[in-house]
Amino acid sequence: MHMKINNTKLALAIVAATSALVVAGPAQAGKTLDAIKARGELVCGVNTGLAGFSAADSQGKWSGLDVDVCRAIAAAVLSDGNKVKFVPLTAQQRFTALQSGEIDILSRNTTWTLTRDASLGLSFVGITYYDGQGFMVPVKTKVKSAKQLKNATVCVQAGTTTEKNLTDYSRTNNLNVKPIVFEKQEAATGAYFSGRCVAYTTDASGLASTRNKDAKDPKEHVILPELISKEPLGPVVRRGDDEWFAIAKWVIYGLVESEEYGITQDNVDKLKADSKDPVVMRILGTSEDTGKLLGLDKDWMARAVKTVGNYGEIFERNVGPKTSLALPRGINAQWNKGGLMYAPPVR
C-alpha cells in the first residue's frame, strides 16, 4: 500500500511539473542590455584562435581586433573593458550560440552575406575588417597564380563561406580543385603544413595570421595575388532587440569616427577636458549627451576609446604593418585616405 501511494504522488508530481513547463511557454527575447547590466558582464563569442583577430595567450588573456571590439562595447555599456567573458567558438557553433542566447554578440571574423543576414534570425551590425579570400602555397611548388592550381588539393576549414567561394572559383576557371574539409582550423592548417594539400585557402588576413604564427619558416610560404571573393567581416547580434543592435553598431561607428577626428587612447582625457571642436565634444559627451539616446551615459565613447583606442589604433596594434601579421591598411583605411571605413556622424 505504501508503495502505491508513492507511485501516485510521483505521477502527480510529474503532471504538475509538465503543466508548469507548458504554462511557462517559449522564452521571450529579453532586453539584452538589461541582461548584460544585471549580469555585470558582456558575453562575446570569438574565434578559437586566429592571431591578430582573437587569440588567447598563455595566461588566458584574449587579444585581437575582434576581441577589442567586444572590449570597447563592454567599456561603453559596463564602464569596464575587462568585464567581458570570451567564448571561443568554431565556425559551426557560432550562429547557434548566438541564436540560443549563449552569447550577447558574435565578434568572430564572420562574413556578412545575404543568407546569413536574412535567414538566421541575426543582424550584422557593421564591418570591422574588409577582407577577401586568398590562397597560400609553399614557395617550392613554384605556383605564382591561383589559376595554376589545376587538380590541386586544397585544405579548407568546414562551416565557412570559404568552401563555396573555392567551388565557384574552381568552376569559373575550370580548375577542378579537390577540397579537403576539416572541422577545426588547426587540423586544416596542420594538413597543409604537412604537405597533404597543395594550397590552403581562407581570408587573406587569416592566411597572413597562419603564415606568420604557425609556419616553421614564414618565408617558405607565399600568399597568391588573387583575392577570389569579398569578405566583409563584422560583429553579429540577435534580431529582435533594436536597442542592443543600435548600441553595438554605434560603438563601432564611434571608434571609426574617433580615428577620423584624431581622438586617441592617449589624448582622450585631455580632449575631454579642453577640446573645443564641436564634433569631438559630441563624441566625448562634453556638449550633447549622445549616450542617452542609446540608453547609455554620456561618457560611453570616451571610455571605449580610453580602453582600446580608436579604430586605427586597434588595427595597428593587432594586425597592422608593425605586428607579425604585417597586414597593410589597404581598403581598411579611412574614407578620406582612400579606404572604405566611413562612419555616419555621431550627432
Added chain:
Amino acid sequence: MTERAPPRKRAWTWRSQALRGLVYQLVAVSLIALAVWYLAQSTLANMAARGIQSGFGFLLQPAGFDIGESLIPYDALDPYWKAYAVGVLNTLRVAVVGIIFATLLGTILGVGRFSANAIVRGLCYAYVEVFRNVPVLLQLLMWYLLFADILPPITEAVSVGGLFFLSKNGLSFPVPVWVPGVGMALLGTLAGVVAAWFYRRWAIAKFEATGQIRSLFWVPIAIVVAGELLGWIAGGAPTAWDIPKPGGFVMQGGASATPEFLAVLLGLVLYTSAFIAEVVRAGIASVAHGQVEAAGSLGLSKPQSMRLVILPQALRVIIPPVTSQYLNLTKNSSLAVAVGYPDVVSIANTSLNQTGRAVECIALIMAVYLTTSLATSAFMNWYNRHAAIKER
C-alpha cells in the same frame, strides 16, 4: 502439453488492479506525447519568433560546394540531397570495409589468444590491451598525422613495381580499363560463385549420404576462378589497365584511396578489432573443454575441431556482442570529420553552415545513423537466429 492457465478475472471496478494499470499506462503515454509535442511546438515557435528559417525545402536547392571524394558522380550544382547521398555513401564505404577487416583481424587475434605459442599469445594480448585502451579519436588523428607527415610528396611517390604508389595522395593502384570484356569477366565470376554454391550443397549432401569427403574450400575456389577466366576469354581477354603515374599535383590515372580514408579505416579497424578479439576469445572460452576432447577422440585434427566443433558453438555467444561492435564502428566513423574525410557528418556540417538549418541538418545525421544501425542489427539478428540452436 502444458495445462492452460485459468482465464484471468478482470473486474473493472475503481479499485481493481486492471483499471489502475490501464490508467497508469494511459497517463505515461500521454505524458510522453505531450512532452514531444511541447518540445517540437516551442522549438518551432521560438525559431519563428526569432526569424530563423526552417524546413527541409533547402534539400532541393543547389549545394554549391565541392566534395573531395565521391562514389557517385557529383557536381557542385547538384542539390543538397545529392551532397547528402555522397556523404552517406562515404560513411557506408568506410563502415562496410571497416567491418569486414575488423572481423577478420579480430577473429585472428581472438583465436591467437589460445595459441600454444607463448609469443603469439603474448602479442595478441598486448595488441588488445593497447588498442582498446586508447581513445579512437586519438588513434585516427595519430594515423592521419603519420600519413600526412611520413608519406612522400607526389613527385617522389614510393612505387611498388610501377603499379602501386604511396604518396601524399594516398595509395594509388591500377584499375582495369572499362570495356565490355571486363563486364563479361565479372559475369563469369558471378556464375562461378553460383556454381560453387551448388557444388558445396551437393558435396555436403553426398558426405552426409556416403561419408566421402570432398574439399569444400579448394574446389569451390577453383570453380570461381574458372568461371572468371571463361568470362574473361569470352569477353575477348581485355588486358588494358589504367596504371597511375605521378604528374603535377595529383596522381594521373588509376584509382586511389586517400590518406583521409586510410586513416579513418585503419583507426576504426585497429580499435574495433581489439574489442572483437575479446568477444571471440570469450566465445571460444565458453565452449566446454569436453567438446575439444570429444572432437579429438573422433579423430578430428586441431584445425578441424576448431572449424567444425568449436567455432560453430562459439558463434552463438559471439554474434550478439559483435553486432554491437559493428554498430560502434559505424557510429565511430562520424569522427572522420576530424581528419577531413567527407562523411555524412562533414557534409551536414557544411550544409548547416551554408543554410543555417541546424535542427534539420542534425536531425538528418541522426536519421542516417539510426537507419544504418537498425539495418545492421536487423541483419545480425537474422544471422543470429540462423546460427542459434534450432529447437525442434
